Amino acid sequence: MFVDQVKIDVKAGKGGDGAVAFRREKFVPLGGPAGGDGGRGGSGILVVDEGLRTLMDFRYRHHFKANSGGNGQNKQMYGRGAEDTFVQVPPGTTVRDAETNELLGDLTEDGQQLVIAKGGRGGRGNMHFANARNSAPEVAENGEPGEERSIQLELKVLADVGLVGFPSVGKSTLLSVVTSAKPKIASYQFTTLVPNLGMVQLDDGRDFGLADLPGLIEGGTEGVGFGINWLRTVERTRVVLHLIEMDDQTGRDPFEDYQQINHELETYDPKILERPQVIVATKMDLPGSSELLAEFKQKLAAAGDTHEIFEISSITHQGVQSLMNKTADLLAETTEFPMGDVEEVQTQKLYQYQPEAPAFIIEQDEYGTFIVSGDKVEKLFKMSNLDHQDGVMRFARQLRSMGIDEALRESGAHDGDLVAIDNFTFEFVE
Secondary structure (H helix, E strand, C coil): CCCCEEEEEEEECCCCCCCCCCCCCCCCCCCEECCCCCCCCCCCCECCCCCCCCHHHHHHCCCCEEECCCCCCCCCECCCCCCEEEEEECCCCEEECCCCCEEEEEEECCCCCCEEEECCCCCCCCCHHCCCCCCCEEEECCCCCEEEEEEEEEEECCCCEEEEECCCCCCCHHHHHHCCCCCHHHHHCCCCCCCCEEECCCCCCEEEEEEEEECCCHHHHHHHCCHHHHHCCCCCCCCCEEEECCCCCCCCCCCHHHHHHHHHHHHHHHHHHHHHHEEEEEECCCCCCCHHHHHHHHHHHHCCCCCCEEECCCCCCCCCCHHHHHHHHHHHHHHHHCHHHHHHHHCCCCCCCCCCCCCCCCCCCCCCCCEEHHHHHHHHCCCCCCCHHHHHHHHHHHHHHHHHHHHHHCCCCCCCEEEEEEEEEECCCC
């Protein structure tokens, strides 16, 4: 099975907690606070591995989690930073946010990296909170939560030239003749289940990548056969070799096949037809192939189609060398075609004013408990160390400075009412 689109979840590691500690050595009078900072949490990073060809590795594993940073220690010792978690993907992978469909990156080069989820910073130890009023604070921060994101990976094969056509027209056979690739070849439909790649090396030193793509049938844009899976793979190619078999024993009309493939290409993305396309008449060693080709040329001329036609036989190697030379010539004069995704990436950041989301929202459940929610207040709670009284008082001051106390009063809260933030519940006090 060719896995070319998959959704995965990546979660970065939490930062280590800051420590509450004091210097207590015999010869260090009034040592003061000495709690160290927590270490940085590991990030979730995608990295291109040129040895991969499909997204098969993600078929049974969809969740990736980085390690958390180490906690701070006594004597102002910092916690150990966690190592980043690297997730290998094949070249040609585009990455989108699964929720917003935002394009995050286009990974094409070996070793290229993309940070998907950034690790949380370590919490500050109590050595940072000493001041003139409180020289021995029992206050420290917990580590910042790591980012978490669901992403959609989509593989689009990297090749200079793509072989397109109906199943069993000779794409795999041609690839095996002009490259060292060893695709599976048979006379039944859908022999090619995954794109096969090979490098063509000409005698004059020119070379290019050639992809034998799974065959397309009518309705491919609607998911029939390999459908969209096939069409995604042709997006990156610069030159298209359109193979049409001249076998009168199949009962098919070559001109109708030619029109049908172009229709599917245009339906998926009209820009694909803008790139150079060469018509390749295959199986010209078979009896009756010349008559069928003559009929095909007449219909092509009547339709006003001026694409160049190359006659080949992969079995006898007839015309194959001329076709490869012509393909190399077209590549030399054809620039890369931008994908549709590329147009969505802005080269300059445009800043526009957008109303900020509220820092918190207050709701009341059926039991009368006031629920305070919001990204900012929930992050503040997770980073607050409530194991010490100084930490509790600092958290209370921060809530008051955010205006939560006043908002609770306006919502009808009185002495003794329960207030919940995340999984922490406390009594409201006037």
